[in-house]
Amino acid sequence: MSVKKHEGGMLINPIRDGTVIDHIAAGEALTVLKILGITGSCNEELSIATNVSTKNPAVKKDIVKISNRELSKSELNKIALIAPNATINIIRNSKVVDKAGVEIPTVVTGFVRCPNPGCITNSDEPIETKFKVVNGTLHCLYCDNILKSDIINYII
Ligand SMILES: [Zn+2]
CATH class of the missing domain: 2.30.30.20 (Aspartate carbamoyltransferase regulatory subunit, C-terminal domain)
Known part of the structure; x- marks a missing residue:
């Protein structure tokens, strides 16, 4: 069995517009969705990758991509509580226009x-x-x- 190697562990398709939440601790992707109020019955177009390899062989991560939605500051703050190492990429027209870590709110x-x-x-x-x-x-x-x-x- 051959496993294709992907730079940065990108196993899911890029999105044109929306938000990519990267470096979520492995297994926490669904928690992040819960925080955002996203359930199976929502209209958001989602891609979720779990247990994605990182450069560090001992560390796996989850990635969530949400099309056509940019997260608000308060949503990012909530994610920070659960996934303090997450990074958020805002994508417009297939380009990363904003890349930021999450900030833990006070x-x-x-x-x-x-x-x-x-x-x-x-x-x-x-x-x-x-x-x-x-x-x-x-x-x-x-x-x-x-x-x-x-x-x-x-x-x-
Ligand atoms: Zn109380």
């Missing part, structure tokens, strides 16, 4: 639920959740509860 609003059932954000009050980001953990600004590694389970 405060995230309305993105994750507070795990504390007694928190005011879990009451009937119409209060949006708000967390301060400290070294990859989320601190609820209402009840001081700390959300560590299982952030993905609390995404709204």
